Amino acid sequence: xxxxxTLYFLKNxxxxxxxxxxxxxxxxxxxxxxxxxxxxxxxxxxxKVCTELxxxxxxxxxxxxxxxxxxLITSYSGKDYFKNFSYVxxxxxxxxxxxxxxxxxxxxxxxxxxxxxxEDFKKKFLGDLRRMRILFDLVSIFYRKFKKIFxxxxxxxxxxxxxxxxxxxxxxxxxxxxxxxGYEENKSAYGLYGFSFNKIYRELSNENVLVSEKxxxxxxxxxxxxxxxxxxxxxxxxxxxxxxxxxxxEFHGDIHPGNIILGSDNKIYFxxxxxxxxxxxxxxxxxxNFFDKLxxxxxxxxxxxxxxMAASKISGENFESFKKDFLELYSDFTDSSVSKISLxxxxxxxxxxxxxxxxxxxxxxxxxxxxxxxxxxxxxxxRPEAVLMKDVREFIKTLKTLRERGIKPHFITFKGVDNEx
Ligand SMILES: Nc1ncnc2c1ncn2[C@@H]1O[C@H](COP(=O)(O)OP(=O)(O)O)[C@@H](O)[C@H]1O
Ligand SMILES: [Mg+2]
Numbered sequence: 526x527x528x529x530x531t532l533y534f535l536k537n538x539x540x541x542x543x544x545x546x547x548x549x550x551x552x553x554x555x556x557x558x559x560x561x562x563x564x565x566x567x568x569x570x571x572x573k574v575c576t577e578l579x580x581x582x583x584x585x586x587x588x589x590x591x592x593x594x595x596x597l598i599t600s601y602s603g604k605d606y607f608k609n610f611s612y613v614x615x616x617x618x619x620x621x622x623x624x625x626x627x628x629x630x631x632x633x634x635x636x637x638x639x640x641x642x643x644e645d646f647k648k649k650f651l652g653d654l655r656r657m658r659i660l661f662d663l664v665s666i667f668y669r670k671f672k673k674i675f676x677x678x679x680x681x682x683x684x685x686x687x688x689x690x691x692x693x694x695x696x697x698x699x700x701x702x703x704x705x706x707g708y709e710e711n712k713s714a715y716g717l718y719g720f721s722f723n724k725i726y727r728e729l730s731n732e733n734v735l736v737s738e739k740x741x742x743x744x745x746x747x748x749x750x751x752x753x754x755x756x757x758x759x760x761x762x763x764x765x766x767x768x769x770x771x772x773x774x775e776f777h778g779d780i781h782p783g784n785i786i787l788g789s790d791n792k793i794y795f796x797x798x799x800x801x802x803x804x805x806x807x808x809x810x811x812x813x814n815f816f817d818k819l820x821x822x823x824x825x826x827x828x829x830x831x832x833x834m835a836a837s838k839i840s841g842e843n844f845e846s847f848k849k850d851f852l853e854l855y856s857d858f859t860d861s862s863v864s865k866i867s868l869x870x871x872x873x874x875x876x877x878x879x880x881x882x883x884x885x886x887x888x889x890x891x892x893x894x895x896x897x898x899x900x901x902x903x904x905x906x907x908r909p910e911a912v913l914m915k916d917v918r919e920f921i922k923t924l925k926t927l928r929e930r931g932i933k934p935h936f937i938t939f940k941g942v943d944n945e946x
Contacts, residue, residue, distance in 0.1 A: 527551075527552040527553065527556070528656055528657060528660045530548070530556070531552055531555070531556045531559065531657065532660065532664065534548065534549055534552070534556065535559070535677075538563060538570060538574050538578070541570075541571045541573075541574060542574075543573055543574055543577045544560070544574065544577055544578060546560075546577060546578070546580050546581060549581065550581070553653070554650065554653075555650065555653045555654065555657060555684070557581050558684045558688065559680065559684065560578050560581045561582055562680055562683065562684065563575070563578050564578035564579040564581060564582065564898075565891040565894050565895060566891075567873040567876050567877050567880075567894070568876070568877075572870065572873040572874055572877055575873055576867070576870055576873070579869065579898045582781065582895070582898055582899065583781070583902065594615050594617070594625070594627060595607075597641050597643070597644055598639075598641060598734065600644065601641070601642075601731065601733040601734050602731065602733075602734055606729075606734075608632075609631060609729055610629050610630060610631055611630050611632050611634070612629060612630040613627060613628075613629040613630075613639070614627050614629065620643075623642060623643065623646055623688075623691060623692060624640050624642050624643060624646075624694075625640070625641055625643060626638050626639070626640045626641075627640075628739065629736075631726075635738065636738070636739040637726065637737060638736070638737055638739050639734060639735070640694060640697075640734070640736075640737070641734050641735075642692055642694065642732075642733040642734075646692070647692060650688060654681060654684075654685055657681060658678065661677040661678060661681070662678075665677070690799060690800065691799045691800060692732075693799075694730060694731070694732060694734065695730065695731065695732055695735075696799045697735055697797065697798050697799035698725045698727060698730055699939070699940060700777070700798030700799055700800070700801045700939065701722065701723075701737075701795065701798040702725065703775070703798075703801060703939040703940075704722065704769070704777060704795055704798055704801075705722035706937050707769060707775075708720055708722070708765065710934075710935040710937065711768070711772070711773075711934045711935055714927070714934070714935075715768055715772065715923075715924075715934070716923060717764070717765055717768055718761065718764075719758075719765070719792060719793055720761075720765055720792060720793050720794070720795075721790065721793070721794055722794065722795070723737050723738040723739075723740050723794055724738040725737050725738075726738075740786045740788050740794045740796070741788060741789045741790075742786045742788035742789050742790075743786065743787060744782060744783050744784075744786050744787075745758075745759075745762075745782035745783075745785040745786070745903065746781075746782040746783040748787060749782055749903060749906045749907055754787070754903075754907050756904075756907050756908045756911065758787060758793060759903055759907055759908075760916060760917070760920075761793060762780070762785060763917060763920075764920040765793075766780060766896065766900075767917075767920060767921075767924065768924070768934075770893070770896070771809050771810075771812070771813045771924060772934045773934055773937070774803060774804050774806060774809050775801055775802070775803050775804075775938070775939045776802055776804075776892075776896070777795055777798060777800075777801065777802075778800035778801055778802030778892050778895070779797060779799075779800045779895075780795075780896055780899045780900070781797075781899055782899065782902075783797075784796050784797040801939045802889075802892035802895075803889060803892075804889045804892070804893060805887065805889055807834075808834055808887060808890065811830050811831075811833035811834040812830075812834055812893065813921075813924070813925075813928075814826075814830040814833070815827055815830040815831055815833075815834060816917070816921060817921050817925055818830060819858075819914060820914045820915070820917055820921050821918065822858070822859045822914075824851065824852050824855045824858075825848065825852070827851075827855075828848045828851040831851070831875060831876075831879055831884075832844060832847070832879070832884060834886065834890075835879060835884035835885055835886055836885050836887045837883075837884065837885035838884065839879075839882055839883045843882055843883055844882075847878065847879065847882035847884075850878055850882070851875070851878060854871075854874060854875065854878060858871070858914075860912055860915070861912065862909060862910045862912055863901060863904045863905050863909060863911055863912075863913050864905060864909035864910065867901060867905075868897060868900075868901045868904075868913065868914075869894070869897050869898045869901040869902075872894060872897050873894070876890065901913075
């Protein structure tokens with residue numbers, strides 16, 4: 526872990542220099558996670574810096590080589606574990622930073638995948654965190670501003686919390702079950718369509734090993750690279766994701782295109798469901814109204830609802846001056862394609878504008894920005910000439926009609942697994 530290089534990169538982004546993504550990636554995973562965190566911090570960083578840092582989200586440490594699988598599994602689940610399988614592929618078909626994924630067949634004949642946490646990862650990650658804390662502490666003594674602006678300890682704590690959550694694969698199992706129940710129980714009322722959920726073999730899984738039904742298909746990532754993802758599938762994903770965000774208030778927190786599979790049955794599947802994000806009722810209702818107005822190019826009303834979204838609102842002349850700037854910012858928005866105006870960039874500029882006029886936003890705005898980055902990126906690759914705002918009108922209208930009729934989702938709350946640390 527390049528501690529000094531990480532510090533240097535923080536100093537640069539603070540100085541509003543657009544960071545070199547390649548360099549951050551070369552430093553290592555913790556630096557990437559820190560960079561990803563700052564990508565969302567439009568509240569105090571330059572939006573150009575954030576846009577560049579957001580590229581770290583599409584980063585993955587994929588490689589085909591993994592750790593010795595048999596040794597790993599035996600250490601986690603005992604020697605007898607292999608008796609459950611008639612076939613296990615020793616070589617992982619993908620290996621990322623945290624885990625590796627293997628094809629296997631159960632004794633009963635069902636095709637499954639086994640995801641295993643790499644043993645050295647936890648140790649290395651916690652070691653890196655510890656060293657980074659010592660360094661941040663040291664720097665904070667000499668450089669007060671650093672502590673004030675970056676709140677480095679808070680951020681490291683946050684990164685530690687969600688990485689430890691990710692590292693407990695039982696969280697991933699509960700995340701998937703939550704998404705499945707939320708979908709199944711509300712699909713007829715909300716017209717949810719096009720999704721299917723793979724089975725989890727809970728009795729064969731534990732904190733470090735997750736066995737799930739093999740999904741025969743390709744990830745959105747692969748399909749986008751091949752130019753083979755139908756745009757309608759993206760809209761399908763956005764509708765269902767919007768249902769989770771706006772109606773349930775709990776949603777897949779990492780809709781990276783590598784975590785969405787289009788099955789050979791033409792159904793969409795979520796994988797990697799360890800991170801379920803939340804958004805409060807107040808924020809999601811005003812966010813919904815904001816998009817409703819924006820998609821119909823009703824900018825004055827959109828400005829109103831952005832302010833409603835803020836934890837600390839502005840009023841009077843302050844608001845009028847904000848509205849004027851807002852209208853100017855959106856003067857080129859009507860009917861523009863995603864390649865002409867990046868929605869992520871515009872969203873960041875919008876929030877920044879609010880903040881500059883005195884609004885304050887809660888932290889639950891960050892996972893929304895993250896979702897946006899992924900969606901925007903996917904559309905850009907799939908259909909750059911799309912006017913996404915117009916294309917989502919239909920489903921905003923559907924959700925709005927249901928809201929007006931007083932329909933409420935069958936409410937299911939996600940319950941994570943406690944980490945024993
Ligand atoms: N049940 C599954 N069926 C088929 N492929 C899977 C399944 N689960 C994961 N994968 C594949 O493995 C890759 C990595 O799995 P994922 O759970 O996203 O791990 P990571 O945390 O490393 O991103 C996915 O991008 C997908 O291609
Ligand atoms: Mg993944």
